Amino acid sequence: MRDVAIIGIGQTKVGEHWEKGLRHLALEALQAAMVDAGVDRVDTLYVGNMLSGELTGQEHLGALVADFAGMRGVEAVKVEAACGSGAAALRLGYIAVAGGMADVVLVVGVEKMTDATGPQNTAALAMAADADYEAAQGLSFVAINGLLMRRYMYEYGYRKEDFAPFTVNAHANAMNNPYAMFRVRVTPGSYTRARMIADPINLMDSSPIGDGAAAVILVPADWARRFPQPPVRIAGSAVGTDAVALHDRRDPLVMEGAALSAYRAYQQAGVGPEEIDLFELHDAFSIMAALSLEAAGFARRGEGVRLALEGKIGIQGRVPVATMGGLKARGHPVGATGVYQVVEVVQQLRGEAGANQVPDARIGMAQNIGGSGATVITHILERME
Amino acid sequence: MRDVAIIGIGQTKVGEHWEKGLRHLALEALQAAMVDAGVDRVDTLYVGNMLSGELTGQEHLGALVADFAGMRGVEAVKVEAACGSGAAALRLGYIAVAGGMADVVLVVGVEKMTDATGPQNTAALAMAADADYEAAQGLSFVAINGLLMRRYMYEYGYRKEDFAPFTVNAHANAMNNPYAMFRVRVTPGSYTRARMIADPINLMDSSPIGDGAAAVILVPADWARRFPQPPVRIAGSAVGTDAVALHDRRDPLVMEGAALSAYRAYQQAGVGPEEIDLFELHDAFSIMAALSLEAAGFARRGEGVRLALEGKIGIQGRVPVATMGGLKARGHPVGATGVYQVVEVVQQLRGEAGANQVPDARIGMAQNIGGSGATVITHILERME
Numbered sequence: 001m002r003d004v005a006i007i008g009i010g011q012t013k014v015g016e017h018w019e020k021g022l023r024h025l026a027l028e029a030l031q032a033a034m035v036d037a038g039v040d041r042v043d044t045l046y047v048g049n050m051l052s053g054e055l056t057g058q059e060h061l062g063a064l065v066a067d068f069a070g071m072r073g074v075e076a077v078k079v080e081a082a083c084g085s086g087a088a089a090l091r092l093g094y095i096a097v098a099g100g101m102a103d104v105v106l107v108v109g110v111e112k113m114t115d116a117t118g119p120q121n122t123a124a125l126a127m128a129a130d131a132d133y134e135a136a137q138g139l140s141f142v143a144i145n146g147l148l149m150r151r152y153m154y155e156y157g158y159r160k161e162d163f164a165p166f167t168v169n170a171h172a173n174a175m176n177n178p179y180a181m182f183r184v185r186v187t188p189g190s191y192t193r194a195r196m197i198a199d200p201i202n203l204m205d206s207s208p209i210g211d212g213a214a215a216v217i218l219v220p221a222d223w224a225r226r227f228p229q230p231p232v233r234i235a236g237s238a239v240g241t242d243a244v245a246l247h248d249r250r251d252p253l254v255m256e257g258a259a260l261s262a263y264r265a266y267q268q269a270g271v272g273p274e275e276i277d278l279f280e281l282h283d284a285f286s287i288m289a290a291l292s293l294e295a296a297g298f299a300r301r302g303e304g305v306r307l308a309l310e311g312k313i314g315i316q317g318r319v320p321v322a323t324m325g326g327l328k329a330r331g332h333p334v335g336a337t338g339v340y341q342v343v344e345v346v347q348q349l350r351g352e353a354g355a356n357q358v359p360d361a362r363i364g365m366a367q368n369i370g371g372s373g374a375t376v377i378t379h380i381l382e383r384m385e
Numbered sequence: 386m387r388d389v390a391i392i393g394i395g396q397t398k399v400g401e402h403w404e405k406g407l408r409h410l411a412l413e414a415l416q417a418a419m420v421d422a423g424v425d426r427v428d429t430l431y432v433g434n435m436l437s438g439e440l441t442g443q444e445h446l447g448a449l450v451a452d453f454a455g456m457r458g459v460e461a462v463k464v465e466a467a468c469g470s471g472a473a474a475l476r477l478g479y480i481a482v483a484g485g486m487a488d489v490v491l492v493v494g495v496e497k498m499t500d501a502t503g504p505q506n507t508a509a510l511a512m513a514a515d516a517d518y519e520a521a522q523g524l525s526f527v528a529i530n531g532l533l534m535r536r537y538m539y540e541y542g543y544r545k546e547d548f549a550p551f552t553v554n555a556h557a558n559a560m561n562n563p564y565a566m567f568r569v570r571v572t573p574g575s576y577t578r579a580r581m582i583a584d585p586i587n588l589m590d591s592s593p594i595g596d597g598a599a600a601v602i603l604v605p606a607d608w609a610r611r612f613p614q615p616p617v618r619i620a621g622s623a624v625g626t627d628a629v630a631l632h633d634r635r636d637p638l639v640m641e642g643a644a645l646s647a648y649r650a651y652q653q654a655g656v657g658p659e660e661i662d663l664f665e666l667h668d669a670f671s672i673m674a675a676l677s678l679e680a681a682g683f684a685r686r687g688e689g690v691r692l693a694l695e696g697k698i699g700i701q702g703r704v705p706v707a708t709m710g711g712l713k714a715r716g717h718p719v720g721a722t723g724v725y726q727v728v729e730v731v732q733q734l735r736g737e738a739g740a741n742q743v744p745d746a747r748i749g750m751a752q753n754i755g756g757s758g759a760t761v762i763t764h765i766l767e768r769m770e
Contacts, residue, residue, distance in 0.1 A: 001485050021517060053509070054438050058516035060467040063626040063642075063759035067633070073645050075624040076760070077473045080463045082445040088462045092477060099484010100386050124438075131443035132406060239460040241448040248452070257448075260458050374448035375461070 003221035004097045005231040005384065008037025009343040014181040014212035014331030016114040022052055022061065023068040026110040029213035029336075030069055033106070037217040038228045043102040045069075045076040048089030048109040049335035052078075054124040055116040065108060075102075082128035083284060084370030085109065086338025087377035090216065094237045094379075097218045109339030110213040121209055125334070128371040130245035142206060142285075144246055144372050146198035149287035152253055153200065156302035160200050164191040165308035166286040166321075167204045167328055173315065174325025176355040181210050181331030205286040207326070212333030214340040224384060230350045235271070235363070236380035238264030244374040253302075255373040258295035262367065265378040266297075269363075273297040276380070277361040278320040278348055280341040282369035283327045292367060293319070296378075320358050323348060338368030342379055349383040388606035389482045390616040390769065393422025394728040399566040399597040399716030401499040407437055407446065408453040411495040414598035414721075415454055418491070422602040423613045428487040430454075430461040433474030433494040434720035437463075439509040440501040450493060460487075467513030468669060469755030470494065471723025472762035475601065479622045479764075482603045494724030495598035506594060510719070513756040515630035527591060527670075529631055529757050531583035534672035537638055538585065541687035545585050549576040550693035551671040551706075552589045552713055558700065559710025561740040564725075566595050566716030590671040592711070597718030599725040609769060615735045620656070620748070621765035623649030629759040638687075640758040643680035647752065650763040651682075654748075658682040661765070662746040663705040663733055665726035667754035668712045677752060678704070681763075705743050708733060723753030727764055734768040 010032025012025055020028075026047070034040065045066050053059040062076035081088040086109030093105040113121055122142075126135040129144060152158065167186050174180035186204060194204035224231030240260030243249050250256065266272055273296060281296070283289035290304030298319050299307045312318040324330055324344040327337060345364035347353045353361075367378045395417025397410055405413075411432070419425065430451050438444045447461035466473035471494030478490040498506055507527075511520040514529060537543065552571050559565035571589060579589035609616030625645030628634050635641065651657055658681060666681070668674035675689030683704050684692045697703040709715055709729040712722060730749035732738045738746075752763045 050444060051438070053436070053512050054444075056516060057508075057512055057520060059435060059439075059465055059512040060514075060629055060756055060759060062466055062473075063755065064515065064629045066626050067628045067759070072628060073626055073642070076626050077476075077624070078465045080444055080465055081447055091462075092480075095477075095484060095486045096480055099480060099486055101480045101484055123442075127438050127442055127444040129445075130449065131441060135442060239462070241451050241458055241461050243452045243457060244445055244449045257458070370448065371445055374445060374452070 001098045002100060004094050004218050004234045005221040005224035006216050006346055007219055007224055007227040007229055007231055008033040008217035009346050010036060011179050011214040011340060011343050012212050013179045014210045014333050017211040018114060022056060022058060022110055022112045023064060025112060025211060025213040026065045026108050027069055029215040030106055030108050033215035033217050036229060039104060039217060042104045042106040044096055044105045045071065045074055046089040046092045046107050047078045048085040048339060049078055049111060050080055050082055050085045051111060051124045051334060056112055081375040082370035083334050084338060084368045084375040084377050085335035087368030087379065090339060090342060090379065091237055091239060091377055093218050094234055097220060103219060105218045106215060107339060108213060108215045109336035111333040111335040112211050113209045114211050133245045142198040142201055145285040145287055146201045148252060149200050152287055155253060158305050161188065161192050162305050162309055163205060163286040164188040166283060166289045167191050169313050170283060170322040170326040170328035173323055173356050174329030177324040177330060180325040180329055181208055182329045201285060207284045207328045207332040210331040210333050212331060212336045214336050214343045216339060216342055231384045232346050232349050233382045233384050234379060235382040236265030236269035238268065238378050240264065240376050242374050244371055246372055255291050255295040257373050258292060258376040261376040261378040262296040265380050269380040271363060275363050276365045278323055278358045278364045280345050280366040281321050282367055283322055284332060288369065296367060315356055315358055323353065323356050323358060338377060341366035341368060345381050349381060386483045387485060389479050389603050389619045390606040390609035391601050391731055392604055392609055392612040392614055392616050393418040393602035394731050395421060396564050396599040396725060396728050397597050398564045399595045399718050402596040403499060407441060407443060407495055407497045408449060410497060410596060410598040411450045411493050412454055414600040415491055415493050418600035418602050421614060424489055424602060427489045427491040429481055429490045430459055431474040431477045431492050432463045433470035433724060434463055434496060435465055435467055435470045436496060436509045436719060441497055466760040467755035468719050469723060469753045469760040469762050470720035472753030472764060475724060475727060475764065476622055476624060476762055478603050479619055482605060488604060490603040491600060492724060493598060493600045494721035496718040496720045497596050498594050499596050518630045527583040527586055530670040530672055531586045533637060534585050537672055540638060543690050546573065546577050547690050547694055548590060548671040549573040551668060551674045552576050554698050555668060555707040555711040555713035558708055558741050559714030562709040562715060565710040565714055566593055567714045586670060592669045592713045592717040595716040595718045597716065597721045599721050599728045601724060601727055616769045617731050617734050618767045618769050619764060620767040621650030621654035623653065623763050625649065625761045627759050629756055631757055640676050640680040642758050643677060643761040646761040646763040647681040650765050654765040656748060660748050661750045663708055663743045663749045665730050665751040666706050667752055668707055669717060673754065681752060700741055700743055708738065708741050708743060723762060726751035726753060730766050734766060
């Protein structure tokens with residue numbers, strides 16, 4: 001098996017793109033990635049997307065995007081793993097290049113949500129949960145995370161305001177990211193006063209959905225120096241799964257799929273949490289950020305929130321998270337999110353993160369979560385010296 | 386890269402499974418495949434499915450099926466390529482094993498349609514077409530194929546009744562397939578008298594949608610003899626794409642994606658159409674059967690229908706097609722169909738096709754088509770001596 005490198009990245013601003021459809025968003029991101037990489041053709045295209053059928057009446061995105069991008073004929077397919085669809089597409093691209101089946105692979109994550117109403121979006125997102133045993137009971141995704149957060153506070157004795165640092169950090173970092181959806185500062189006070197959605201989750205615990213697309217180009221690592229950008233090696237790539245329904249888990253406060261996914265990625269990369277210079281985690285809700293830090297080994301059980309309270313998640317902290325705004329402030333274009341995370345890790349490893357640059361970032365990790373933890377995809381990226 | 390073999394197959398009967406959900410159908414097929422192969426664990430699961438979100442409010446099938454099958458933790462993802470989703474999942478399984486990323490891979494195609502109404506199904510299937518430029522004009526999938534069939538008749542001078550042999554052959558073969566949806570004989574007379582749907586397509590030109598699941602188990606070919614069943618090698622595996630919208634094609638009567646897909650598979654396998662002992666083609670509509678025969682090199686342009694008229698597509702013919710009933714009579718459980726086709730080729734190559742056995746079948750081909758030809762996946766399978 002071959003080492004694989006990322007040689008190009010591209011992204012659109014996350015937001016309400018009323019004037020653009022799925023294909024236009026995907027094109028914008030993939031063209032940026034191809035220009036960045038200096039390539040004008042690819043062997044294979046993997047598209048990560050969750051909701052194109054439900055929200056815009058369009059399936060079959062693989063061929064659709066390939067054709068619209070002028071790549072008619074190329075191998076192309078869409079991959080779905082709920083909110084983990086983006087990183088799932090990257091995982092397939094990694095497998096194809098590592099195994100020698102393709103040399104130049106384009107991975108695009110894309111989602112288009114503003115053409116649907118709020119209730120439509122809520123119902124569509126609930127399809128990431130168990131339709132028969134969760135959604136059928138009226139559990140929305142916010143409600144599921146509300147249950148988790150309530151239990152976490154009860155078990156470990158945290159107060160609602162203890163979660164504020166996740167949101168404050170994400171919004172502070174988004175201020176310097178031109179692609180972020182909400183470049184607005186949040187204070188502990190405005191966090192606490194935000195409108196309640198599903199108690200104890202308020203508006204400032206919840207990432208905003210949005211339209212967006214992000215793309216990366218993969219090649220064998222041996223080829224990477226032929227291209228203009230500083231290459232980044234994929235040192236670890238792994239998927240872990242768990243029960244879809246929360247009540248089927250052994251312990252709802254332990255994300256076993258995330259732990260498994262991180263463990264496999266660490267094993268492959270030959271590193272542990274102590275070597276990770278930044279962690280783009282899946283902060284769809286602030287409780288998810290806490291549970292992710294614990295599952296990935298950065299904090300013990302019940303101590304994810306304490307890590308944030310102690311100021312260790314900032315750019316200068318022990319484990320910088322959401323360095324370009326995270327899902328909370330960059331925005332969460334569902335099936336594209338996993339690719340955004342990887343694009344942002346690459347920005348950090350290339351030293352292109354501007355005011356948000358993590359000093360001397362050499363190894364970064366991105367973890368994309370589908371559902372409330374049922375599909376978790378972890379990638380560990382390393383700057384090639 | 387390693388050679389890959391199929392060591393186990395499983396399928397449910399295609400039909401209206403009112404009492405079973407997606408997960409139950411998938412489980413039935415995958416358990417049958419695992420028993421057939423004599424394996425009790427797999428490394429990776431790929432699920433092919435098109436419409437679980439639209440029709441049953443459930444996305445995230447990878448983790449859902451893995452958990453329900455007792456494989457919690459295993460790598461699992463859903464793949465979508467419209468009606469080509471099943472073979473697209475097999476293609477990913479092939480890539481993972483060939484490249485050395487996984488050793489034992491389970492591929493499941495599953496679709497559940499009877500919980501939705503007819504109009505819901507028609508609207509959902511139209512998501513395989515171009516939502517902005519075809520579906521928005523009111524074009525259903527039957528209508529798109531009606532346009533194609535009308536043009537074919539006009540260009541080449543065929544009459545409606547000339548297409549009858551495709552349907553007569555498929556239904557004759559389904560009589561001997563216990564998994565087929567419609568085990569009922571069709572005569573040229575009943576073909577011609579069938580109810581019109583989208584002129585010139587009548588009920589007997591159209592494959593029935595249905596519920597169903599099919600599964601295969603893949604391992605490196607070197608391992609294949611350790612398992613109980615006669616192994617079948619995947620000699621060729623290829624994807625070709627084309628424009629999604631019919632009007633964007635260079636010539637609507639030439640399926641360039643299918644030709645490209647077949648060409649790539651032939652090249653990899655080192656064979657041509659003359660070596661293929663049977664061809665499980667994608668007869669979603671009889672016009673698709675004709676165009677597939679032409680694109681895959683079994684007939685020249687405009688001569689696909691003639692091949693059928695000359696009796697060359699029967700079990701004893703030059704190129705047996707739909708040997709277990711095809712989409713027309715076995716049924717078309719959309720995202721599962723591509724896996725059914727491969728299961729049936731394996732039955733033939735193992736000599737397990739009973740009354741429908743193609744004499745001394747050594748090499749078989751399966752071609753699964755997404756949309757009206759925008760994603761085409763071809764697999765060439767060979768009996769391991």
